[in-house]
Amino acid sequence: MLVPICPEQLGGMPTPRTGEMLHGTGAQVLDEGLRIIAPENGEDVTRFHVQGARYALEIAEIVGARRAYLKGGSPSCDREGVAGEVLKRGGIKVIRVG
Secondary structure: OOOOOOHHHHOOOOOOOOOOOOOOOHHHHHHHOOOOEOOOOOOEOHHHHHHHHHHHHHHHHHHOOOEEEEEOOOOOOOOOOHHHHHHHHOOOEEEEEO
């Protein structure tokens, strides 16, 4: 079963959203306080990414997921992004797509 989700939307970000980039890794966001800033308006959107990643893990646990296929290049969904890191730490195998 495939369960499509968007961690950024789950975390409260609008669609369409700003084009932020993660200059580092999800591990650095979680462990070192690295911030994710939206270049269009200078807003710190880190909280949306972290909250959405936690919701993504919760959904994965509810549905019994063992793997997650994440979009490469996203600050949240990339394997090295925030959601990727939270899912990996939760025991989910993360596979980068694209």
